[in-house]
Amino acid sequence: MALVALTFLLFLSVLERPGPIAYAQASIPARFDGFVYENRPIGVDSIMIEAFMDPVCPDSRDSWPPLKQALDYYGPRVSLIVHPFALPYHDNSFFASRALHIVNKLKSSATYDLLELFFKNQEAFYNKPTFNMSRASIVEGIVKLATESVGDSYDSAIEAGFTDRKTDLLTRVSFKYGCTRGVFGTPFFFVNGFPLPDAGSAIDYSGWRRIIDPLIREQSMERDESLHFFL
Numbered sequence: 001m002a003l004v005a006l007t008f009l010l011f012l013s014v015l016e017r018p019g020p021i022a023y024a025q026a027s028i029p030a031r032f033d034g035f036v037y038e039n040r041p042i043g044v045d046s047i048m049i050e051a052f053m054d055p056v057c058p059d060s061r062d063s064w065p066p067l068k069q070a071l072d073y074y075g076p077r078v079s080l081i082v083h084p085f086a087l088p089y090h091d092n093s094f095f096a097s098r099a100l101h102i103v104n105k106l107k108s109s110a111t112y113d114l115l116e117l118f119f120k121n122q123e124a125f126y127n128k129p130t131f132n133m134s135r136a137s138i139v140e141g142i143v144k145l146a147t148e149s150v151g152d153s154y155d156s157a158i159e160a161g162f163t164d165r166k167t168d169l170l171t172r173v174s175f176k177y178g179c180t181r182g183v184f185g186t187p188f189f190f191v192n193g194f195p196l197p198d199a200g201s202a203i204d205y206s207g208w209r210r211i212i213d214p215l216i217r218e219q220s221m222e223r224d225e226s227l228h229f230f231l
Contacts, residue, residue: 029170033177035104035111037071037080047078047215052085052178052188055096055118056125063187063202064119070208078212082115085178085186086171092125092138095162098171099146102161107150114149121145191215 034050042048051067053060071080084097096118104111123129130138139162147155161167181190185200191211196203203211 029173032081033174034081034083035100035108035115037082037112039108040076040079042079042081045219046076047074047212047219048190048192049078049080050083050190050193051080052083052181052183052186053115054085054087054090054093054186055100055115056090056093056122057087057186058122059200059202060186061119061122064116066203066205066208069205070212073209074212074216077216082112083178084171084174085183085188086175087186091127092130092142094171095139095142096125097174098162098167099142099158101167101170101174102158102164103146103150103154105161105167106154106157110149114146117145117149 036042040046049067051063053063067080071078084100086093086097099118100111100114103114118125124141125138143155143158143162146158150158178188182195183199187202188199189196189203192215196211
């Protein structure tokens, strides 16, 4: 009872403090989080998809082929940024997400190749098969997989990346950024800044067409109206 009373008094003392209360704020990263797909230009007229994905998540894996098909169909009219989001109940997702940051730093053109390799070999990094493995053994397996995406000459650089504090912080920033956007599962999609419903579920190709086609038509109408204005 005395502890409850003390806690209440401390709470009142905070409320009665003069001046503003300081809140902790995450430091702002030097560059925007995420990996740009095929280095497609992100302009005012492009439709922007942001995808938060966990490389060890089955739903993220299943969502990638139809999304990639849609990107191939629309070409430069649609841009994509993938943000790695390491779900805490996937034991090895932080290591996998960190590997994406390491490869992106060494050879950005291979980042999506590694993401697809993770999806292809995902089951090897699930919780159950790695339960009795050491952290070093798991990281060694991820380094080998990452080396496939960039070439053997990068092997030592990828291994060194796992001891680089900067890649650890980049992976944390990705997770924190997802939290600031309200992400709670993967895959989680935003289109032009707005979240799509049914988070955590894959969207098939027809679903992406239903989302994007009306936006393309609206953009075309706006361009036609602008052209008529100057005629």
